[in-house]
Amino acid sequence: MPERITRDDVEAVARLARLRLTDAELDLSAKELDAILGHADDIASLDLAGVEPTSHPYPLGNVFRDDVATPSLDRDEVLAAAPAAEDGMFRVPPVIGEEP
Amino acid sequence: MNAVSALELGRQIRDGERSAVEATDAVLARIGERDAGLGALREATVEHARTTAAEIDRRVAAGEAMGPLAGVPVALKDNICTRGLPTTCGSRILEGWRPPYDATVVTRLAAAGMVTVGKTNMDEFAMGSSTENSAYEATVNPLDSSRVPGGSSGGSAAAVAAGLVPLALGSDTGGSIRQPAAFCGVVGVKPTYGRVSRFGLVAYASSLDQIGPFATNVADAAALLEAIAGHDAMDSTSIPEAFPDITARLGDGVDGLRVGLPREFLGDGIAEDVRRRVHAAADALAAAGAVVDETSVPAAAHALSAYYIIAPAEASSNLSRFDGVRFGVRKDAPTTPEMYDLTRSAGFGHEVKNRIMLGTYALSAGYYDAYYGTAQKVRTLVIADFDAAYERFDVLLAPTAPTTAFPRNTLVHDPVKLYQQDICTIPTNLAGHPAMSVPFGTGDDGLPVGVQVLAPALGEVDMFRVAAVLEEVAP
Numbered sequence: 001m002p003e004r005i006t007r008d009d010v011e012a013v014a015r016l017a018r019l020r021l022t023d024a025e026l027d028l029s030a031k032e033l034d035a036i037l038g039h040a041d042d043i044a045s046l047d048l049a050g051v052e053p054t055s056h057p058y059p060l061g062n063v064f065r066d067d068v069a070t071p072s073l074d075r076d077e078v079l080a081a082a083p084a085a086e087d088g089m090f091r092v093p094p095v096i097g098e099e100p
Numbered sequence: 101m102n103a104v105s106a107l108e109l110g111r112q113i114r115d116g117e118r119s120a121v122e123a124t125d126a127v128l129a130r131i132g133e134r135d136a137g138l139g140a141l142r143e144a145t146v147e148h149a150r151t152t153a154a155e156i157d158r159r160v161a162a163g164e165a166m167g168p169l170a171g172v173p174v175a176l177k178d179n180i181c182t183r184g185l186p187t188t189c190g191s192r193i194l195e196g197w198r199p200p201y202d203a204t205v206v207t208r209l210a211a212a213g214m215v216t217v218g219k220t221n222m223d224e225f226a227m228g229s230s231t232e233n234s235a236y237e238a239t240v241n242p243l244d245s246s247r248v249p250g251g252s253s254g255g256s257a258a259a260v261a262a263g264l265v266p267l268a269l270g271s272d273t274g275g276s277i278r279q280p281a282a283f284c285g286v287v288g289v290k291p292t293y294g295r296v297s298r299f300g301l302v303a304y305a306s307s308l309d310q311i312g313p314f315a316t317n318v319a320d321a322a323a324l325l326e327a328i329a330g331h332d333a334m335d336s337t338s339i340p341e342a343f344p345d346i347t348a349r350l351g352d353g354v355d356g357l358r359v360g361l362p363r364e365f366l367g368d369g370i371a372e373d374v375r376r377r378v379h380a381a382a383d384a385l386a387a388a389g390a391v392v393d394e395t396s397v398p399a400a401a402h403a404l405s406a407y408y409i410i411a412p413a414e415a416s417s418n419l420s421r422f423d424g425v426r427f428g429v430r431k432d433a434p435t436t437p438e439m440y441d442l443t444r445s446a447g448f449g450h451e452v453k454n455r456i457m458l459g460t461y462a463l464s465a466g467y468y469d470a471y472y473g474t475a476q477k478v479r480t481l482v483i484a485d486f487d488a489a490y491e492r493f494d495v496l497l498a499p500t501a502p503t504t505a506f507p508r509n510t511l512v513h514d515p516v517k518l519y520q521q522d523i524c525t526i527p528t529n530l531a532g533h534p535a536m537s538v539p540f541g542t543g544d545d546g547l548p549v550g551v552q553v554l555a556p557a558l559g560e561v562d563m564f565r566v567a568a569v570l571e572e573v574a575p
Contacts, residue, residue, distance in 0.1 A: 005461060013460040017416060018423070018437075019453055020445040028450070033458055035516050037471075040405035043478050044470070053476030054483060056307050056337070057532025058294045058557060063336040077200040083430035090425050095436045 004037045005030065106172050106266035106320040113171035114160060120153035120171030120215060127173040127217050130264050139239040140249075140258040142178045144218040145185050149173065152215045159213070168323050170213025175259050175268040178219040179226055180311065181300040182206055189302050190222040190234040190252075193447025194428040203300020204335065205269060205311055205328045212327040220255030220268060224449045225419065226276055226304045228252045229521040232512040233451050240508070241283060243547060247505035250280030250521075253314070257284040260314045267324050268314040273304050274407055275501075275525025277312045278537040282500035282550020285539045287321045287567070288314050290525075292557050293532035294339035296325075297332035305414035306337075308407075308529045318538065318567045322346045325560070341558065349561050350568045355389035357562065360493035364400040365524050371503045373543040378499050381540050381551045384573040385497070385566065395489050395496070399481035403527040406482070408519055409462045409475035410530070416459030422447065454515070482530045490556040495566050499524050500537040500550035524552060534560050538567045541575035 007030040014021050014029075021029065079085035084092070104112070112118040128146055135141050156171040176182065179189045181199035183206075188194045202210075209216065223233035231239040231254025239254040241247040242262035249258040253270025257280035260268050270277040272290035281288025289312040296311045303309060313324035329343035361382055366375055386392045424430035424443030431442035448456070462471035489496060501521055511518040528535040534557070537550035551570060555563035 009461065010457060013457045013464065014453075016464070017453075017456045017460045018420075018440045018444050019448070019456065020441050021453070025450070025453075029454055029457060032454055032515050033461070036408055036454075036458060036519070039516050039519070040408055040471075040475075043402050043405045043474050046402065046474075046478065046481075048474060048477040048481075051477040051480050053473060054479040055476060057479075057483070057530070058292070058337070058339065060294075060337065060339075065333055073200050078426075081197055081200055081427050083424055083428070092425055092436045093432070093434060093439050 005033045105317055106315060107168055107323055109266060110169045110172050113156070114166050116160065120156040120160070121150065123171060124149050124153040124173055124215050124217060127265055131218060134262060134264060137240065137245070138242055138258055138262055139221055139237045140255045140262065140264060141175065141218045142188060142221050142236065142255065143186050145216055148185060149215050149217045156213050156215065167212045167327070169327055171215060172267060173215045173217040173265050174209060175218045175220050175256060175265045176206070176216055177222050177253050177256050177268070177270045179222060179271060179302040180205060180269060181302065182216065182219065186219065187302070188236070190224040190236065191447065191449070191452070192235045192429065193422050193443070197428045201300065204297035204332045206300065208328045214327070217265060220253070220259055222255055223252035224452050225302070225415070226252040226271055226273055227415070227451050227455055229275070229279060229518050230512055231255060231280070232508065233449060235449050238508065241505050243285060244505065246507055247547065248283065248508050250283035250501070250505060252276040254280045256314050257281050257286055257288065260284070260286045260316060266316065267320060269311055269328070270314055271301055271309055271311050272529065273308045273411060274529050275522045277314065278525050278535060278550065278552060279501045279521060281314060281537040282548065283505035285548030286314055286316055287318055287536065287538055288312065289321050289325055289536040290528065290534060291325060291329060291560060292339065292534045294337050295329045295343060295534070295560070297335040297338050299332055299334035303418040305411040306418060307414060308411060318564065318571045319347065319350055321536070322350060322564055344561050346561055346564045349565055352565045353388060354385055354566055354569050357390045357495065357566065358493045359385050359390045359392045359566070360395035360489055360496045361392065362395050362397045362400065362489065362496050362498060364397055365498035369502050369520065369523060370499055371543065374499045374503060374549050377541050377543070377549040378497060378551055380575070381570055382497055385569060388569050388573065395493060397485045397489050397527065399478060399485045400527040402478050403482050403530050404519065404523050406475040406478035407522070407526045407530060409471050410479065412455040412459030413462050413472050414459065416456045416463065419452070419456055479530045482527055486527070486531045486533065486556070494555070494562050495559065496554040498552045498554060500552040504543040504545055504547040504549060528554055533557055534563055536563055536567055538570045539574060540570055
């Protein structure tokens with residue numbers, strides 16, 4: 001098991017997760033996440049050699065449907081639920097560079 | 101409290117003794133009178149409920165054959181998508197959002213003629229064990245207003261326990277149906293993973309989430325589960341096998357059934373009064389003809405640690421979709437990346453941010469094998485140890501939660517202690533097995549104790565047979 005999480009680690013994962021934390025939030029989360037990971041230390045000492053990982057509890061083979069087109073969600077209804085839409089598309093601020 | 105069960109109410113509506121509109125109006129009136137001090141409902145769907153109930157009454161009057169729960173009001177946890185009706189997941193980030201589609205369970209409830217009367221309060225994105233992590237308000241335990249109702253489906257449990265509605269749906273990722281059911285003294289069921297479609301359930305941890313019923317009694321819970329279970333092409337993890345007729349088997353008794361008491365669920369950390377009730381329940385089953393013996397599921401002792409890596413890892417991926425583009429709230433900013441940051445920072449609460457960050461960390465380069473990989477292997481051990489126990493036993497008996505309902509404003513400030521609320525429920529989520537909580541007497545504080553019946557995958561019939569006997573002999 002690696003070193004448990006530091007305040008710098010929390011700042012880094014917050015950035016990866018697209019979250020901005022205040023200093024107070026960073027302090028609290030660093031403390032809490034460290035305690036949680038500390039509690040999970042017990043599994044680091046288990047002998048897991050040769051144990052396969054499980055990602056899904058109820059194994060099903062590949063699930064295919066018939067290749068038949070079926071109606072999708074109504075576009076206007078979907079766009080009506082979005083914060084901003086234009087010309088049948090979701091509208092967002094500029095993705096790169098300065099605002100025009 | 102409800103004078104009649106959901107099934108009896110359904111019969112009265114079918115037989116024309118009472119109209120669905122009357123039943124719905126009575127429920128809406130109770131919500132209006134009593135929910136203010138309880139906080140069980142996020143929103144009553146008044147107009148939708150009256151329209152649906154009137155349609156049921158028309159069909160009954162026309163002599164149409166109706167199912168056992170037609171016209172019966174039901175409340176839905178607010179992470180179940182309802183077309184055109186608010187679905188917040190207890191989060192600010194979805195405030196005002198109205199989904200453009202129904203979850204499969206909602207479609208099935210409609211096909212069963214049931215009437216959705218409201219959406220229930222929950223811990224934000226189902227992350228919590230006390231329903232104090234809702235961004236809107238905390239829900240109170242209807243049996244004692246100084247206590248929590250449990251969580252994360254605390255609103256559904258409280259609504260049923262307070263008699264606001266006869267039935268409700270919740271979701272259970274690590275115990276979020278069973279623990280609040282235990283705390284509020286009602287029946288709560290987590291079906292086998294894949295029995296109930298997750299299509300339209302806003303995802304927390306996709307390999308663990310499962311929708312299930314709350315009811316005041318075992319037969320009502322069985323009927324509601326039968327209404328929503330079964331294969332759904334819209335969920336690729338949906339089990340193809342047909343769902344069995346549990347209702348027909350409720351009276352089968354437990355003669356000869358092998359019941360195991362796993363010691364990992366009855367050790368330190370379980371309150372003495374809760375442990376006594378579980379042993380009393382085991383004795384009662386033995387008296388009813390079951391063969392009861394101790395057993396062991398050793399890896400269950402490590403399930404909590406594995407869960408608090410796996411669930412946040414899946415959550416960090418699932419909750420990346422809340423970015424202010426397609427649904428919910430947006431915080432304006434000059435560029436899209438900044439808009440993501442501001443929207444997510446303002447929209448998510450502290451516990452949700454913690455779990456997203458924990459998951460992001462556990463999945464990040466350099467830590468993936470040590471955390472996520474290790475947790476997935478522990479999951480394999482948990483399943484293997486359950487499989488070994490189920491070679492000797494048909495069902496297992498355990499506490500649902502380590503204590504009765506705890507006081508408000510206590511554990512919510514201590515994540516590690518709060519997470520330990522889930523030690524008895526998490527192992528079955530990791531294994532994908534079914535489990536349910538049945539009220540069985542009270543603790544030293546006079547509050548309900550829930551006894552949990554666990555069964556192997558697809559073992560719902562035996563699980564409900566045991567639950568029916570426990571209900572009959574409960575103190």
